[in-house]
Amino acid sequence: MTTPEQQERKPVRVFLVDDHALFRAGVRAELAAHGDDVEVVGEAGSVGEAVAGIAHHRPDVVLLDVHMPDGGGAEVLRRVRPANPSVVFLALSVSDAAEDVIAVIRGGARGYVTKTISSQELARSVRRVAEGDAVFSPRLAGFVLDAFSERPGAAPIADxxxxxxxxxxxxxxxxxxxxxxxxxxxxxxxxxxxxxxxxxxxxxxxxxxxxxxxxxxxxxxxxxx
Structure with a gap:
């Protein structure tokens, strides 16, 4: 059921980046089930396609896979963010490894969720990062806190x-x-x-x-x- 608040606000325009077409189709279908709150405007299966597609569609949020054969999410961030500072990136990956989380957050992603997330929670996460929040799957937030804190033994912000x-x-x-x-x-x-x-x-x-x-x-x- 659509609430009055949802009726007033514009849908978040989303661009999907993942090298598995079947997974992209599934995410597109799941997000479409949430009505007018989220709109998928494009998708890409490689770094090159992502760079061109994001520049063309100018989405609000990019759902970004971390590992792809030609460079992965960190490479997309490196090539896209300087020219498109208003685009927000949310990593969506099967990996929950600390190094993957830290790499894309250092690259400029606003959050990181794993592919076990429910469709409802994914739509909510997309909306939250679009509105300025940082979003992480529960156990992943600790990796970021460790990496960017000044506690003894924490990973440094820059190396x-x-x-x-x-x-x-x-x-x-x-x-x-x-x-x-x-x-x-x-x-x-x-x-x-x-x-x-x-x-x-x-x-x-x-x-x-x-x-x-x-x-x-x-x-x-x-x-x-």
Missing amino acids: PELDLLTPREREVLRLLARGYAYKEIASELYISVKTVETHVSSVLRKTQLSNRYELSRWATDRRLV
């Missing part, structure tokens, strides 16, 4: 060495530190083994470390694992 790495290099490093072989990393990220080797070489050069074991310790110290 000059970590900031040298591209989003893709961070993804490769995270998997490497978890013990993945190059072939497994390539399969996980939909890239070639040669590309994995190139990214690892670049990370070693930027961090001035010598091998994957030193990289693993370095990544662990920065809570990437």
Whole structure:
């Protein structure tokens, strides 16, 4: 049932970014069930499509997947936010890993919810970020508080060495530190083994470390694992 308040306010214009078309269709259908409160104006399945689509549609809120084969949510934020400061980003991901949450929040997202969220709560979260609130699935808020607090042992707000790495290099490093072989990393990220080797070489050069074991310790110290 539509309330008088909902009748007075304009629908939130939403743009969906996820590399799985079936998932996008499901989200579109779920949000459509909430009447005129939320309107899906476009969608994209890659970083490039997202950048072009967001620039074209100028949505109020972008529902943003974190992991995509060509760069992921952090790359979309990096390329879109400078030219579109009024667009609000809400991460919607299957991942609840601390490093994923922190990466997109540092990139400028206003919130982060997991794909276990109900359609009603998702619509409510979209409305809340559009109105200026920050929204997180319950257990994820603690990651953000830890990362941006000044408590002893908390992750720093800025890490000059970590900031040298591209989003893709961070993804490769995270998997490497978890013990993945190059072939497994390539399969996980939909890239070639040669590309994995190139990214690892670049990370070693930027961090001035010598091998994957030193990289693993370095990544662990920065809570990437």
